[in-house]
Amino acid sequence: MSTNKFPEELKSIFEEYAAKEGDPNQLSKEELKLLIETEFPSLLKGPSTLDDLFQELDRNGDGEVSFEEFQVLVKKISQ
Numbered sequence: 001m002s003t004n005k006f007p008e009e010l011k012s013i014f015e016e017y018a019a020k021e022g023d024p025n026q027l028s029k030e031e032l033k034l035l036i037e038t039e040f041p042s043l044l045k046g047p048s049t050l051d052d053l054f055q056e057l058d059r060n061g062d063g064e065v066s067f068e069e070f071q072v073l074v075k076k077i078s079q
């Protein structure tokens with residue numbers, strides 16, 4: 001999967017969606033859903049569902065995805 005988005009763009013995308021509700025530095029599941037569906041819909045065309053993706057990203061299991069945890073997705077996107 002390839003993307004033409006630059007890392008700085010991904011950071012601003014993260015910040016834009018993370019600020020929608022609750023903690024502005026963390027993506028809730030709802031925010032992640034919106035981000036993926038809007039920016040990277042092709043990620044959901046494979047076998048992984050949003051639930052799988054969220055579980056994979058939320059390493060510390062606090063129910064939110066930090067920018068650090070989001071890097072896993074960034075790597076996926078840039079592969």
Ligand SMILES: [Ca+2]
Pocket residue numbers: 017018019020021022023024025026027028031
């Ligand atoms: Ca948030």
Ligand SMILES: [Ca+2]
Pocket residue numbers: 057058059060061062063064065066069
């Ligand atoms: Ca987390």
